[in-house]
Amino acid sequence: xxxxxxxxxxxxxxxxxxxxxxxxxxxxxxxxxxxxxxxxxxxxxxxxxxxxxxxxxxxxxxxxxxxxxxxxxxxxxxxxxxxxxxxxxxxxxxxxxxxxxxxxxxxxxxxxxxxxxxxxxxxxxxxxxxxxxxxxxxxxxxxxxxxxxxxxxxxxxxxxxxxxxxxxxxxxxxxxxxxxxxxxxxxxxxxxxxxxxxxxxxxxxxxxxxxxxxxxxxxxxxxxxxxxxxxxxxxxxxxxxxxxxxxxxxxxxxxxxxxxxxxxxxxxxxxxxxxxxxxxxxxxxxxxxxxxxxxxxxxxxxxxxxxxxxxxxxxxxxxxxxxxxxxxxxxxxxxxxxxxxxxxxxxxxxxxxxxxxxxxxxxx
Amino acid sequence: xxxxxxxxxxxxxxxxxxxxxxxxxxxxxxxxxxxxxxxxxxxxxxxxxxxxxxxxxxxxxxxxxxxxxxxxxxxxxxxxxxxxxxxxxxxxxxxxxxxxxxxxxxxxxxxxxxxxxxxxxxxxxxxxxxxxxxxxxxxxxxxxxxxxxxxxxxxxxxxxxxxxxxxxxxxxxxxxxxxxxxxxxxxxxxxxxxxxxxxxxxxxxxxxxxxxxxxxxxxxxxxxxxxxxxxxxxxxxxxxxxxxxxxxxxxxxxxxxxxxxxxxxxxxxxxxxxxxxxxxxxxxxxxxxxxxxxxxxxxxxxxxxxxxxxxxxxxxxxxxxxxxxxxxxxxxxxxxxxxxxxxxxxxxxxxxxxxxxxxxxxxx
Numbered sequence: 001x002x003x004x005x006x007x008x009x010x011x012x013x014x015x016x017x018x019x020x021x022x023x024x025x026x027x028x029x030x031x032x033x034x035x036x037x038x039x040x041x042x043x044x045x046x047x048x049x050x051x052x053x054x055x056x057x058x059x060x061x062x063x064x065x066x067x068x069x070x071x072x073x074x075x076x077x078x079x080x081x082x083x084x085x086x087x088x089x090x091x092x093x094x095x096x097x098x099x100x101x102x103x104x105x106x107x108x109x110x111x112x113x114x115x116x117x118x119x120x121x122x123x124x125x126x127x128x129x130x131x132x133x134x135x136x137x138x139x140x141x142x143x144x145x146x147x148x149x150x151x152x153x154x155x156x157x158x159x160x161x162x163x164x165x166x167x168x169x170x171x172x173x174x175x176x177x178x179x180x181x182x183x184x185x186x187x188x189x190x191x192x193x194x195x196x197x198x199x200x201x202x203x204x205x206x207x208x209x210x211x212x213x214x215x216x217x218x219x220x221x222x223x224x225x226x227x228x229x230x231x232x233x234x235x236x237x238x239x240x241x242x243x244x245x246x247x248x249x250x251x252x253x254x255x256x257x258x259x260x261x262x263x264x265x266x267x268x269x270x271x272x273x274x275x276x277x278x279x280x281x282x283x284x285x286x287x288x289x290x291x292x293x294x295x296x297x298x299x300x301x302x303x304x305x306x307x308x309x310x311x312x313x314x315x316x317x318x319x320x321x322x323x324x325x326x327x328x329x330x331x332x333x334x335x336x337x338x339x340x341x342x343x344x345x346x347x348x349x350x351x352x353x354x355x356x357x358x359x360x361x362x363x364x
Numbered sequence: 365x366x367x368x369x370x371x372x373x374x375x376x377x378x379x380x381x382x383x384x385x386x387x388x389x390x391x392x393x394x395x396x397x398x399x400x401x402x403x404x405x406x407x408x409x410x411x412x413x414x415x416x417x418x419x420x421x422x423x424x425x426x427x428x429x430x431x432x433x434x435x436x437x438x439x440x441x442x443x444x445x446x447x448x449x450x451x452x453x454x455x456x457x458x459x460x461x462x463x464x465x466x467x468x469x470x471x472x473x474x475x476x477x478x479x480x481x482x483x484x485x486x487x488x489x490x491x492x493x494x495x496x497x498x499x500x501x502x503x504x505x506x507x508x509x510x511x512x513x514x515x516x517x518x519x520x521x522x523x524x525x526x527x528x529x530x531x532x533x534x535x536x537x538x539x540x541x542x543x544x545x546x547x548x549x550x551x552x553x554x555x556x557x558x559x560x561x562x563x564x565x566x567x568x569x570x571x572x573x574x575x576x577x578x579x580x581x582x583x584x585x586x587x588x589x590x591x592x593x594x595x596x597x598x599x600x601x602x603x604x605x606x607x608x609x610x611x612x613x614x615x616x617x618x619x620x621x622x623x624x625x626x627x628x629x630x631x632x633x634x635x636x637x638x639x640x641x642x643x644x645x646x647x648x649x650x651x652x653x654x655x656x657x658x659x660x661x662x663x664x665x666x667x668x669x670x671x672x673x674x675x676x677x678x679x680x681x682x683x684x685x686x687x688x689x690x691x692x693x694x695x696x697x698x699x700x701x702x703x704x705x706x707x708x709x710x711x712x713x714x715x716x717x718x719x720x721x722x723x724x725x726x727x728x
Binding site for chain 1: 422427428429437440443444445447448451456457458459460461480594620623645646647649650651
């Protein structure tokens with residue numbers, strides 16, 4: 001750095017400013033210093049700078065060993081968007097793994113202590129999530145993708161979050177079927193008790209109550225629950241058809257559930273049984289399943305805005321500087337394909353797909 | 365560190381050994397030092413250690429903004445396996461993005477200069493890949509997932525690689541159809557000129573030549589090519605059926621191509637048209653498509669063995685210490701589902717699936 005200062009005929013501090021706060025240096029001076037840096041091949045040492053500034057320009061996120069079937073790709077797609085947008089702010093993303101939530105907290109501690117990361121993004125939040133408690137108590141900057149379910153104040157500056165409004169998405173999907181003239185629209189979801197699952201089911205409940213004035217008992221009669229999985233959904237809906245259900249269509253909590261339902265409907269020989277999925281996975285696109293898209297680009301954008309401000313290039317200290325609102329609730333978008341409006345057997349290959357889907361598929 | 369040494373009644377060097385090379389310290393001493401570290405809440409500073417040792421315990425890998433349709437998930441699944449297995453060796457994974465290959469090399473330089481990573485993993489290699497040239501010239505430890513296509517010496521110690529033997533996988537898939545009594549088995553692949561695509565096609569060519577003594581002209585008549593994508597594959601195979609092809613079955617270069625072919629076959633009303641995919645994506649599992657699995661856990665294992673030795677916990681210097689062979693060619697595994705042996709219309713929902721598939725789907 002001394003050599004650079006000598007060659008550019010400036011002070012050591014000016015060289016440091018060009019590297020760390022270039023806007024405070026006059027353009028002509030900055031250019032001269034940059035020229036000298038280039039001539040001498042000077043490489044500022046990142047670890048030394050990190051040690052001095054405690055800034056690593058890195059965001060940590062846990063990546064689990066196994067992707068969870070069809071819908072597991074959601075977090076991967078979020079990760080791609082996050083890495084891309086973080087790069088535009090000069091940030092990188094560090095991946096680690098953990099065997100459970102306690103282990104994840106242990107990893108937080110290790111990475112925080114080593115100044116390896118400036119902030120964390122956590123995913124798959126649960127009611128009373130212990131990770132959120134630890135990060136908030138330790139004042140480590142973080143954003144959760146997923147609401148801090150069960151916390152009363154959703155604008156708590158200690159608990160920044162971004163999430164997708166699943167209720168709004170499922171409501172839109174249900175409305176779409178209602179607007180097509182369907183009345184007995186069922187819901188296929190997960191057992192009650194998960195924040196995400198309960199939220200999505202509420203969207204269907206609201207749309208059905210608004211349109212037809214259904215009460216709790218009417219609604220309950222239209223709900224089928226199963227744990228996540230194509231095969232389990234198929235079995236559940238097969239049983240429904242064998243029992244002679246009067247359902248006219250189905251809104252599902254995930255694309256996996258929707259795909260199982262599509263198979264069961266086809267097996268039962270139903271040619272008109274509209275189905276809606278959730279997540280807009282590549283599978284939905286491939287088989288023509290209408291589905292709710294989470295808009296993960298906006299989720300990534302919201303995450304970085306909460307961590308770094310609207311245009312900043314540094315993570316803000318925990319609990320400071322973030323403008324209201326202290327969260328981002330992204331409204332998802334229904335992508336309509338053939339599963340929700342044409343005969344299933346046709347959708348599966350009996351007719352050509354429309355221009356809309358052709359265009360989508362051409363983007364693969 | 366002085367306080368720890370004093371409390372444990374050992375030298376400063378012993379404390380350092382406990383932290384950096386614990387196996388050289390006697391168990392009783394180690395325990396006493398660890399007790400002192402815990403009592404005093406001593407935190408060794410990772411950035412300082414990195415600066416001293418130039419070891420970051422981090423592997424860098426580029427993650428592109430967009431996953432490429434159905435098969436794009438392959439690299440995500442590799443990433444999950446890599447992060448998991450790297451963790452077992454005390455390593456983490458750093459993600460960055462790049463707009464093109466030149467930009468990726470610029471990122472290599474930045475991360476190398478800052479001692480941010482110890483090694484790189486590169487993916488999607490091409491003929492004469494400039495990234496490989498740069499990394500080899502600069503003696504930066506790296507492994508490519510994908511052969512250095514076009515290089516003569518595949519055991520070049522400067523160019524470590526791990527790859528999946530696509531030729532063997534497609535050969536096995538083709539043999540499987542031949543063993544079921546099929547003879548006119550077509551191939552649906554990408555235009556010639558990509559290392560991966562040409563390699564997979566060769567597997568089909570070999571199996572067909574071995575079984576039926578077909579020459580180049582016979583083989584060429586059975587090949588259909590299209591760029592990647594469900595819709596494009598569907599159009600290509602629709603055209604084939606409309607022209608009155610005599611094909612009895614089809615081996616495909618990817619699950620996307622296979623899915624398009626399945627749709628075209630169903631549209632044409634074919635009830636017996638076996639199809640094989642490649643990649644064993646979640647889509648293949650969901651729709652009952654037989655497919656070749658790349659065994660990405662073994663790919664990740666091979667990557668780390670080449671970088672760190674069989675059981676090591678540090679990246680080895682470039683070009684040294686790696687035992688022969690200096691690459692890993694993973695034999696993939698055919699996963700047989702209904703698409704390759706039962707009537708397609710049945711596969712799509714006309715019968716219940718067999719026990720085998722039920723078991724697979726239950727694992728989602």
